[in-house]
Amino acid sequence: MEKNKYQRATKEEKKKAREALFKTPFGADLKKRLNRLIIYSILLFACGIYLIIDNILNENTISTYVFVGFLFIFAIIFIIGRHYVIVKNANDYMIKNKWKK
DSSP: OOOOHHHOOHHHHHHHHHHHHHHHHHHHHHHHHHHHHHHHHHHHHHHHHHHHHHHHHSOOOHHHHHHHHHHHHHHHHHHHHHHHHHHHHHHHHHHHTTTOO
C-alpha cells in the first residue's frame, strides 16, 4: 500500500512541498507541462461554448451538443489529471526526501 504523506499533511505543508517540488529540475519541467494542460482545458471549454452559441444561433443539431459534451469531458479529465499528477509527485517527493513536520 502506498503511503499518503501528502494527503495527511496540513495546508501549509502541502504548499511548501509543492513549492519545493517545483524548484527541482524535474518539477520545473513538470510545471510547464501541467500549465499546458490548463491551457488545453481552457481552450476546450472556450471551443465548446463557442459551438453551443453558434449552434443556438444557426441550426440546432444534436450532434453538435454531443461533440461539445465530449469536449467538456476531456477538459474536465485534463483538470482532474493535472491535480492527480501534482498530488502523486508531491507525495513521492515528500516520501523520498524524508519530509519533516
